[in-house]
Amino acid sequence: MAYGTFIDKAARPTPERAREVTGRAKAHWDALADLATGAYRARGELRFYGRNYGWAMTYRASGVTLLALFPSRDALTALVVLPAACSEAALALRPPLRPAAAQLITAATSYREGCWLFIAVRSAGDVEDVRRLVALKRPPKAPRD
Numbered sequence: 001m002a003y004g005t006f007i008d009k010a011a012r013p014t015p016e017r018a019r020e021v022t023g024r025a026k027a028h029w030d031a032l033a034d035l036a037t038g039a040y041r042a043r044g045e046l047r048f049y050g051r052n053y054g055w056a057m058t059y060r061a062s063g064v065t066l067l068a069l070f071p072s073r074d075a076l077t078a079l080v081v082l083p084a085a086c087s088e089a090a091l092a093l094r095p096p097l098r099p100a101a102a103q104l105i106t107a108a109t110s111y112r113e114g115c116w117l118f119i120a121v122r123s124a125g126d127v128e129d130v131r132r133l134v135a136l137k138r139p140p141k142a143p144r145d
Contacts (some may be wrong), residue, residue, distance in 0.1 A: 003022055003049075003053050003054065003056075003070040003072070003079075003118055004053060004055060004056060004070035004072055005054065005071055005072045005073055006021075006054045006055040006071065007047050007051055007052075007053075007054035007055075009051070009095065012046060012048070012055060013046065013055055013071075015044065015046060015057060018046065018055065018057055018069075018071045019057075019071065021032075021071045021072070021077075022071045022073075022074065022075065022076050023073065023074035024075075024089075025072075025074060025075050025076040025121060025122070026043070026072045028076050028121045028122075028123075028124075028126070028127050029069060029071070029076050031124075031127045032056070032067065032069060032074070032076075032078060032121070032127060032130060033059070033069070034129075035131055035134070036059035036061075036066055036067060036134075037059070039140035039141065040059070040061040040066055040134075040140055040141060041061060041141055042059040042060055042061035042066055042139070043059070043060060043061075044057045044058065044059050045057070045058055045060070046058070046088065047068070049068070049070075051072055051143045053070065053140055054070060055070075055071075056068040056069055056070045056071075056079065057069045057071070061138070061141075063136060064092060065081065066080075066134050066137065066138060067069045067079060067080050067130065067134055070118075075092070075120070075121075075122075076120075076121045077118050077119065077120055077121065078118075078119045078121050078126075078130045079115070079116065079117065079118055079119075080117045080119065080134060081113055081114045081116050081136065081137075082105070082108075082114050082115045082117055082133055082136065082137060083113075083114040083137060084110045084114055084115060085134045086114075086133075086137060087108070087110070087115055089136055090102075090105050090132075090133060090136055091105055091106070093132060093136075097125065097129050097132065097133075098125050098129050099119070099130040100119075100126075100129075101119060101126070101133070101135055104117045104118070104119065105117065117133065119125030119133075
């Protein structure tokens with residue numbers, strides 16, 4: 001099962017098309033994109049993750065991937081690769097993460113680069129969980145004057 005709609009490597013979507021396809025989830029896409037480009041001054045780039053995942057808008061800052069957004073029809077999946085050392089801290093956050101996010105962390109396999117957390121973003125609460133996980137991975141930059 002692909003996480004995104006755009007699974008053909010030869011059919012690279014435009015950033016605008018990737019955003020538009022999310023439909024009802026567009027506000028969540030915008031909130032996470034604004035987080036990455038604002039608080040982290042990250043640049044978004046479309047990247048192909050393979051036929052099982054498809055194209056995603058990947059946000060990197062200072063050489064580190066913060067998150068990737070996989071667009072789907074009227075939906076959105078966010079990928080946060082959480083370093084293994086951050087998993088316990090994520091489960092100890094107060095207030096706690098929502099149950100779905102906590103369950104993903106508990107069930108995740110830890111690889112060399114960390115735990116790959118594919119989070120279905122359906123609500124503002126899911127956006128907040130993604131924001132908090134990204135902040136554990138890398139604190140946001142100080143606002144510019």
